[in-house]
Amino acid sequence: MKARLRRPAALLAGSLIPLSLLIGPPAGAASADPMADAFAGSAATYEVPRDLLVALAYSETHLDGHHGAPSASGGYGVMHLVSNPTTHTLEQAAKLTSEPVETLKTDDAANIAGGAAVLRAHADALGLDATARKDPANWYTAVARYGNASSPEVARLYADTVYDLLANGVNTAAPSGTVTVRPQAVQPDRGDYAQARDLNAPRLAAAVDYPGAKWVAASSSNYTVSNRPSSNAIDRIVIHVTQGSYAGTISWFQNPAAQVSAHYVVRSSDGDVTQMVREKDRAWHARDWNTRSVGIEHEGYVNDASWFTDAMYRSSAALTRNVADRYGIPKDRAHIVGHAEVPGNDHTDPGPNWDWTRYMQYVNGTTTTWSTIVDNTTAGRFTASANWGTSTYSGQRYGADYRYAEPVTASDTAWYRAAIPATATYRVEAWYPATSGYNTAAPYIVTTSSGNKTVYVDQRTGGGAWRTIGTFTLNAGDYNVVGVSRWTAGTGLIVADAVRITRL
Known part of the structure; x- marks a missing residue:
């Protein structure tokens, strides 16, 4: 009730x-x-x-x-x-x-x-x-x-x-x-937290064992100081699922009452990595295997596959490959294991929703993928009305220039056309320059096998790089796959620069 x-x-x-x-x-x-x-x-x-x-x-x-x-x-x-x-x-x-x-x-x-x-x-x-x-x-x-x-x-x-x-x-x-929240521009008043270290900011590679990670120390009550691999060989990597959020897990490992930790935590949305225990020390994550293993936690819950994003798989696989190469650990399922496979444990993670096949392909670099980039200047592959202007203003642009338009209550979509080789799952990414005057909620439309899907992107941030829009099932064929619409409640100029489509 x-x-x-x-x-x-x-x-x-x-x-x-x-x-x-x-x-x-x-x-x-x-x-x-x-x-x-x-x-x-x-x-x-x-x-x-x-x-x-x-x-x-x-x-x-x-x-x-x-x-x-x-x-x-x-x-x-x-x-x-x-x-x-x-x-x-x-x-x-x-x-x-x-x-x-x-x-x-x-x-x-x-x-x-x-x-x-x-x-x-x-x-x-x-x-x-x-x-x-x-x-x-x-x-x-x-x-x-x-x-x-x-x-x-x-x-x-x-x-x-x-x-x-x-x-x-x-x-x-x-x-x-179904619960929805429309994209909205909110400039939060951080108060005293504005002075706190921003863990999403660029980090110093020298401060961590893995250059792609940031450093947040676990409580010293939650791991054992050691001198590995001199004291104990490191020959296993254990994959975990946090059963909680990224920030919540980091906080829990900092709590002396937790009596648990892992060397790394990986975020679901973008694959961000935080290191919490030095690899030389024994994190408390796998009981008898703590002496021999590096533990990697992944944000999410075992019974909910929505947490296991492609960004998480790829980021974690890069981390695992780096650890394995540095310690000479074979990159196979006998040495890269789930928590449930560690002797003496009663855990079930990472569980049946974890895609071991995809993960190990990423670890070993054995995936053969199809990918295409469509720029706003790609001949025969980009169309937009005369309402879309052309600019070279930002140095963050992809290629020679990019297109822009004012938001209106009409679609007037700029389309990127691609020849999709087979009906399958694809990752769609966007490249755009970012400034404070660009749109707070630019609508990217993806033509999926189940109909058009719209994803809103804040084009004020994250520019000058590939930004993942999402993963979608696309039908085979040559057609308009991704569009940028002008119909949004967001404020600022809408930009259409380039997209990248990659088969997974």
């Missing part, structure tokens, strides 16, 4: 909440989307921006409550309400909503209400009044505190992830329904 949203008198004293929000829809009215209704109702009841609430939940769990099973750090439900030796947001939510702890663990609507109540409590502690609460930009510090991070830099990483989702939008079929 869907949990009833309760109004906590102490939390919202003096607020006037419409009766309809407290009692739900009229009797007999069926909800077509229970999870979407739960977010809307909880956001209204606790005066939390609805889209921010969804983005926070998606960053934690991809809107999957996992049937009441806890994450590795003891978090429950869609909103990842935590109960562990140092954090008790689950119990706090129970107090704020008057819902039993067991209900909060297993009922999506109750859990979402609990998360909204906890987030609102942080806002109240920060002194956000009714006017300030209406602007998502003012909630940054409350979001950072919600993540219960172990350090300011990880709290910033956590909050930045949520606001990145707001910028890019969320469109997901959650287990209980």
